[in-house]
Structures are given as structure tokens and as C-alpha cells.
Amino acid sequence: MGTVITKCFDYGQDEIDALTSVDSALGEAMMRLGRIERVIIPDLFAALVHAIVGQLISAKAAVTIWERMQIQFGDITPSNLAMQSPDDIQKCGMTMKKAVCIHQIAESAAKGVFCLDELYDLSDSEVIKKVMTLNGVGKWTAEMLLINAMERPDVVSWGDIAIRRGMKKLYGHDTLTKEQFEQYRQRYSPHGSIASIYLWEISFE
Incomplete structure (x- = not known):
């Protein structure tokens, strides 16, 4: 059997602190969830x-x-x-x-x-x-x-159902417009990928 080599997405306290400072709801969720190891395939x-x-x-x-x-x-x-x-x-x-x-x-x-x-x-x-x-x-x-794979730091995907579900849960929305999504995405920048990692987790809670 082949084993595809994996590692965890590389991020640290600086990114968490930056996101917490711009979004208190996300910051609280990050604190509650602790560090999430997102396995990636280089x-x-x-x-x-x-x-x-x-x-x-x-x-x-x-x-x-x-x-x-x-x-x-x-x-x-x-x-x-x-x-x-x-x-x-x-x-x-x-x-x-x-x-x-x-x-x-x-x-x-x-x-x-x-x-x-x-x-x-x-x-x-x-x-x-x-x-x-x-x-x-x-x-x-x-x-x-x-x-x-590429560990690019600032990716939040509108096309990802789980990310949108995570946003709705985090901010208490019944629906999420593209405009609302864009506002959040811009707020997370330049650490959108770390926000995505947490939004995925939130969506499956």
C-alpha cells in the first residue's frame, strides 16, 4: 500500500492573535476549540x-x-x-x-x-x-x-458548504449572502486559511 506523505498546516499564535483582534466571535471559538491540526498533503x-x-x-x-x-x-x-x-x-x-x-x-x-x-x-x-x-x-x-497542499495563508472558499455552515453557526445567521461572506473574508485577511480551518471545525460541531 502506498502512503501519501502528510503534515499539518503550519500556523502559530501570531495568526490566532491577529484573527482574535479583528473578530471576537472567532477568537472565542478558537480559544474554546484549542489548536486544530489540519492535515494536508504537500x-x-x-x-x-x-x-x-x-x-x-x-x-x-x-x-x-x-x-x-x-x-x-x-x-x-x-x-x-x-x-x-x-x-x-x-x-x-x-x-x-x-x-x-x-x-x-x-x-x-x-x-x-x-x-x-x-x-x-x-x-x-x-x-x-x-x-x-x-x-x-x-x-x-x-x-x-x-x-x-500549498499552505497558502489567505484562502476562504465560498464554494465550500462546510465553511459557509461554520460562518452561519458562528455568527448566528439563518442564511448567508455572498456580501456577508465577503465582509468576513476581508476581515480575516491575511489569515483566511486559518479562519477556514476553524470554520470547518465549527461547522461539524
């Missing part, structure tokens, strides 16, 4: 596949499929997955559409047509734009790559 290809697997399904289902893929294929690398057929990938429990996308991206990365390492030199918005040129990758998936 390898861009594995993280991208992981994000595609997680599109529109529960976190629990995503974990199951991800574990099956590692048992089935070993290391989650472009060359390894390019050798599989979309049928083989689909058998891990995902839709055929996702399996085809993952296979195409693996082939593209293995042949050097799409160079993931080039993303490190780009700004957040440029990364999103470039990654969205890949079949099956939308803005949410690109934003998850920014947080869960």
Missing part, C-alpha cells in the same frame, strides 16, 4: 486527486475512497495513475466522470504537458486560473489545493 498531484475525490461527497466517503486508492495503486503519482484505466480508478468507489478526470490529469502530468511545480511561482488567483484549465477541476477544487 505533494501537489496527490492533493489534487484527493480534492477531486472529495468533490460533492461527504468527508467520510472521501476517506474511504482515498484509502482504497492507496491500497489498490500504491503511491498516488502521475505515472502510477496514468497506467491505470479509468475503469480501475472508478472501482475505488467514485463516479466515472471523476475517474476519467483523474486519469486525464495523471496522463497530462506524467507527460509533462501540465507541470504542477510551476504553480509554486504563481499567485493564488493565477493558481486557481491555471488549475481550472484541467478537466473536472472547478474553483473549489483549486482553492482546496491552495490550502491543503
